[in-house]
Amino acid sequence: MPDDTQGAVAEAEIVNDTDDLETLDTAFVRQPFGLMFWTAIGWLALIVFLAIFASWLPFDDPNRINPGNRLQGIFSDGNILGTDSLGRDNLSRLAHGARISVVISLTSVTVGVLIGGIIGTTIAYYGGRLEKMVMAFVNMMFAFPGLILLLAVVAMVGASLQSLTVTISVLSIPLYIRFSRGSTLAFISLDYIAADKMLGARDRRIIFRSLLPNVLATLVTFGLLALGGVIVAEGTLAYLGFSVPVPQATWGRMIADGKPQLDETLQPTLIPATVMFLTILSIHLVGDRVRRSFDVREARI
Amino acid sequence: MRVARLVAGKSVELVGVLLAVSFFSFLLLSLVPGDPTLIVAGPNPSPEQLEQVREELGLNDPLPIRYLAWLGDAIQGDLGRSPQRNQAVTEALGERLPVTLELMLLTIVIGVIIAIPLGSFAALKAGGRFDKFVTTASFGLLAIPGFLMAIGLIIIFAVKLNWLPATGYEPFSEDPVENLRRMILPVLSLVLGEIAVLTRVIRSDVIGVLQSDYVETARAKGLRTRRIMLRHALPSASLSLLTLVGLQLAGAVTGALVIEAIFALPGIGTMLFTAILTRDLVLVQGTVLVVATAYVLINFVVDLSYSLADPRIRRA
Numbered sequence: 266m267p268d269d270t271q272g273a274v275a276e277a278e279i280v281n282d283t284d285d286l287e288t289l290d291t292a293f294v295r296q297p298f299g300l301m302f303w304t305a306i307g308w309l310a311l312i313v314f315l316a317i318f319a320s321w322l323p324f325d326d327p328n329r330i331n332p333g334n335r336l337q338g339i340f341s342d343g344n345i346l347g348t349d350s351l352g353r354d355n356l357s358r359l360a361h362g363a364r365i366s367v368v369i370s371l372t373s374v375t376v377g378v379l380i381g382g383i384i385g386t387t388i389a390y391y392g393g394r395l396e397k398m399v400m401a402f403v404n405m406m407f408a409f410p411g412l413i414l415l416l417a418v419v420a421m422v423g424a425s426l427q428s429l430t431v432t433i434s435v436l437s438i439p440l441y442i443r444f445s446r447g448s449t450l451a452f453i454s455l456d457y458i459a460a461d462k463m464l465g466a467r468d469r470r471i472i473f474r475s476l477l478p479n480v481l482a483t484l485v486t487f488g489l490l491a492l493g494g495v496i497v498a499e500g501t502l503a504y505l506g507f508s509v510p511v512p513q514a515t516w517g518r519m520i521a522d523g524k525p526q527l528d529e530t531l532q533p534t535l536i537p538a539t540v541m542f543l544t545i546l547s548i549h550l551v552g553d554r555v556r557r558s559f560d561v562r563e564a565r566i
Numbered sequence: 567m568r569v570a571r572l573v574a575g576k577s578v579e580l581v582g583v584l585l586a587v588s589f590f591s592f593l594l595l596s597l598v599p600g601d602p603t604l605i606v607a608g609p610n611p612s613p614e615q616l617e618q619v620r621e622e623l624g625l626n627d628p629l630p631i632r633y634l635a636w637l638g639d640a641i642q643g644d645l646g647r648s649p650q651r652n653q654a655v656t657e658a659l660g661e662r663l664p665v666t667l668e669l670m671l672l673t674i675v676i677g678v679i680i681a682i683p684l685g686s687f688a689a690l691k692a693g694g695r696f697d698k699f700v701t702t703a704s705f706g707l708l709a710i711p712g713f714l715m716a717i718g719l720i721i722i723f724a725v726k727l728n729w730l731p732a733t734g735y736e737p738f739s740e741d742p743v744e745n746l747r748r749m750i751l752p753v754l755s756l757v758l759g760e761i762a763v764l765t766r767v768i769r770s771d772v773i774g775v776l777q778s779d780y781v782e783t784a785r786a787k788g789l790r791t792r793r794i795m796l797r798h799a800l801p802s803a804s805l806s807l808l809t810l811v812g813l814q815l816a817g818a819v820t821g822a823l824v825i826e827a828i829f830a831l832p833g834i835g836t837m838l839f840t841a842i843l844t845r846d847l848v849l850v851q852g853t854v855l856v857v858a859t860a861y862v863l864i865n866f867v868v869d870l871s872y873s874l875a876d877p878r879i880r881r882a
Contacts (some may be wrong), residue, residue, distance in 0.1 A: 401582075408583045409590070410861040412820040417854045420842040421597035497711040501824055504713050505839055520717060527725045527732075535721070538714050546709035553705075 302554050305547035312544055315360040316367035324357035328512045336530050349519065349533040350526050358514035359540055365508070365515045366544070369430050370495040374488045376434040381441020382484050386476050388442075389449035390468065399442065406439040412498060419507055426509050429502070433495055440491070441484060448483045449476055490552035493545045500541055516541045572873055580866045587862055588640065591855035592633050595847055622646075645852035650844050655852035658837065665735065665833035669822045672753045674815050677760035682807075684761065685768025686795060692773050700765060707762035712821050716755035716828045723751060733830040752829045756821050760814060767810050775799045805875060812868025816861050823857070 315322075331352030338347050347355050388396040418432045452458065453476070461471050502508045503517025511518075516537045523534030603620050604611070611619070627635070639645070645655035688700040710718070724732035730751055736744040775781060776799055784794050823835025830836065834853060841849040 404579075405583050405586050408862045408865060409587065409858055410816065410820050413823070413854055413857050413861075414590075416838075416842070417591075417594055417850065418597065420850060421594050421847070493709070500711060501713055505824065505827055507839075507842065517713075520714070524717065524720075527721060531721060531725075534717060538717055542710055542714060545711070546706065549705065549709050 298554060301550055305550040308543055308547045309551065312363050312540075313367055316363040319357075319360035319364050322360065324360060325354035327353060327357040327361040327514045329353060336526060336533065338530070338532060347532045347536070349522055353514075355519075355533060355536055358519055359516070359537060361514045362516045362519060362537065363540075365426065365503075365513070366496050366499060366541075368426065369433060369499050370492045372430050373434040373437055373495050374492050377437045377441040377491070378481070378484050378488045381438045382445045382477065382481055384438070385442040385445030385447075386449045386472055386480050389446040389453065390472050390476060396446075400446070403439040403442050406436070407443070411436060412501065415498065416502065416507060419502065424502075424507055424509060429499065429508060433498065437491070437495070441488070444487050445480050445484050448480050452476055452479050486552065486556045489548065489555060493548040493552070496541070496545060496548070569874065573870065576866065576870055576873075580862070583862050584859060587858045588637055588855060589633060591851055591858065592636055594851050594854060596629075640852075640855065645855065646848040648841070648846050648849040650841075650846040651849070655849055658849065659834060659853065659856055662832055662834045662837050664738075665831050666819075666822050666826065666835065668738065668749065669752055669756070669826065669831065669833065670815070670818045672749060673756040673760055673818050673822070674811065676753065677757050677764055677814070678807075678811060680757075681761045681764030681768055682800070685765040686772050686800065688765065688769045689772035689776065689799075690791065690795070692769075697769075700769070704762035704765050707758050708766075710759065712755055712759060712825055713828055715758055716751070716825055719751050719754055720828075735829075735831045748829075748831075752825050752831060755825050755828075756818065759821075760818070763814065764807070764810060768807060771802075771806055772799050775802045805872065808875060809868060809872050812864060812872070815868070816864045819857060819861050819864070 319327075329352075331348070334348055334352040336348060336350055337352075341347055349355060349358070384399065388399045415432055415436060419428060422428050422432075458471065458475060461475050466475070499508055499515070500517035500520075503515040504521045506518075506521065508515050508517060519537035520534055520541075523532075523537070527534060603616055643656050645659075647654055648658060651658060684700055688697040691697055720732045723730045731748055732751070734748055736748055738745040772795075781794060781798055784798055789797075822833070823838060825831075826833040826835035827839050834857065838850065838853045838857075840846075841853065
């Protein structure tokens, strides 16, 4: 999947983010993580908590329609965050929507990091024709507009949690291959790999014990930032009506559902929009901070 | 010589990618579960219609033959007919292209015009108050995906302030002023994120250049800051800007499609999403092919101009 995304655009942004030379910020490197970082971590922990326990927490059924109770404001009786145009509880729908975002983003990034990481490290280590072929394929995938590719596949196959997760995972693997190949090439010329070889270590040992752990450290940072890109991609699809089937709650769909009532009340739109914004912002904050402390170039100074 | 070889090599690559793009678009229809004939023929077809559609789609031929036939038609501008619209796909795309194109170009041009001074000024006094503001603002803007930005802008400018319409379109040829007025919110939704990305890159590029030896020399000669920026720092930083603008232009294709749908602008995006919802799959296929091809071509031109603009490659 190329840059874009929104998925594509976001990817371009992520790629850029990782390349960004924050020359002047080096002074921060040895400083503690700071309040912003921990607030962001706290927010993300809350979202993951809601996603895991959505069904067990004392929430209303997220899909229970109650026309007599529509468009309640926040802090109304029984609905802390109010209700939407069909009288469904906003908080409950938010929590169940979090589940979709968390499942899709964590799964696809994990799959991407592991599979892409192994492929990228291996081809960079062996080089030669195999590397050329894989990279030709990867570059070809980059030439496609990611979101359109995703949309096209989902439109044809039908949208479900499985089809979305699988499609996003598969489409994002090239991104991780490219990244891990680049970072392997940087490690491969270092002395400790040469030492491994001289000691007679097998290829597999060098790849899995010496290269992959180092590559994974940078790749995970990259994956952390990519989480945001996946959430945006799913959110965009959901907003347009192409994510998981109705009436399943997702943040993007909640925003879309609230839009026609904007003249009456802002809450049903504003609440999921804010939650989504804060989540992406938190991911960026955490990812950026972690990247900076991992960055060899900056940490050395 | 080297330039010719470079262009030739990249062109071969381009053809390969375009073939892959076309093959993927071709295969899309076969991803659909069930009989594509039923889907393409539209609702309640007669047996004769079904046979005709089957013949048109060439479903009796093997896959490679079908692909080549389809590709041949596509190259000649025949992407099939949309049964729902009773219109040729190429014609439908042509009608809607200007809207999408206008949105994309306005976004890129305005984005570049605003981001260059912002990034440069931030870099000049890096660490200063203005720089801190720009860096923080762009960091925040990056966390707002296009459709969220659109919703936010609609809430502020259409619902609360009632300054601008939330949806609707006016052709430029009918009423240019009204056209631009209705483009403000869609363009703004895209351009803010655009500015954030571009500003960050320009800033870090210019900071890098300002620390280089030749800028030091220019300073030692006593040149003014403005001259150093315009003659030394910006041209050097513009190489990566070129790549980035290209990437953004390609990204703006997808961005524009989504934003169109939100503001109900009659562009390619709105048509594509409607086509998906109405299962107008021939139209989906054709649109995906055209959009992906455009994306590939933009990337190709950017890649090429980047190589040609780099003196190390050009003069070798």
